[in-house]
Amino acid sequence: MVEERIEEYSFVSDGIPVKIKITRREGEFVPLYLVEVPKVDEKTRAIMEEIREKLITKVPIRTFEAIDQTTMESMKRNFYFSAVNALSKRLRGVSTARIKALAGFIIHEMLGLGDIEILLQDDSLEEIVINSSKEPVWVYHRKYGWLKTNIRVKSELQIENYASSIGRKVGRQITILNPLMDAHLMSGDRVNATLFPISTCGNTITIRKFRRKPWTITDLIGNKTINFEVAALLWFAIQYEASIIVAGGTASGKTTMLNTFACFIPPNQRIISVEE
Incomplete structure (x- = not known):
């Protein structure tokens, strides 16, 4: 089997030495995110x-x-x-x-969430997706996009238990009568979970990770997400209480942009957040 190694890096997750290998393997349509941890007999x-x-x-x-x-x-x-x-x-x-x-x-x-805890502690990942127990966990890597991991959740019941555990910690619950749940982890990362048959292939959990060091306007200008002129215009608009709509597709950076420009709101102003 032909395998091309793209990158390797290591970190420690609660005392567990973790080695990550990102490879491209013949027959796979996306690169693989391979997690190596010490074996236990x-x-x-x-x-x-x-x-x-x-x-x-x-x-x-x-x-x-x-x-x-x-x-x-x-x-x-x-x-x-x-x-x-x-x-x-x-x-x-x-x-x-x-x-x-x-x-x-x-x-x-x-x-915690078993092996998913290791993924949560990789700062290079932006999103972790469990689609069912029938397929591997997927991750979105900042550098390489969507990758398929070598981690699987053992059963649909285990996925449901993970979702229930997340919900309990923030006062939410997910049941057959309430099969959809929006919640967050203690770290602030957003979580969406669904139960079968709302999700036809099985129980699901999607975790959207937030950057541990928040983005600033200088970061966005530095990586060419926005230029000086547009940043100044939006700052001016916020200062003079103009209406602004931030719109875009999934993972396009709406929350990042909102959080960055929220820093421009004068400290004497109230902020009201309305969510569905």
Whole structure:
């Protein structure tokens, strides 16, 4: 099988060393986004599952804690260090780096979205799409556009559980009677989820990631998204309370543009947001 390697890079996700390979493979109509993480044998996986169950029993998660971001982050750290301690006792002679990686896997399953958590921590990705359990997860890369990953969600029930978990943290719910959900992650990333049969191929989750460092007008001018003259005109229009419509297709940059120009709104003005 002919394979062309386009790019490789690495990062750490909650103690898990992650290597990303972007390749073009013969027979695939889009490049592949391949995630490589440390392998876990069945014996170790059984120990991890046992520790996970003990941690849940020992430190139950209450609803109000899951909704508050500060409390959730603190709880995540506590669970992580508890998992590291428990693994260190059960797996003698295993390196610290390996123990931290295993603890990361446990935390992703307990408090997160499993392998999707790794994708969420890749700053090069703008969008993560789960179309069903029948096909791989898709991602939109800032540099390479749409890519097919080697990550799959095991079942439709698992996708529904992930959607429900996201909803609970922001006081929303998704059910057969309420099969559509718009929500957001603790990080502010937007989430849309649907359940079968609203989505005919299976349950879906779409996560639109926001840039961790917000765009500024100088960024947009620097990357030639907008020129000085148009930026000055829009600033002038906002200052003198003119009406402006920002329109465009999906992922064309409407929210980025709005957030950037919101900085020009005088501090003594009120902002009212109306959403469907």
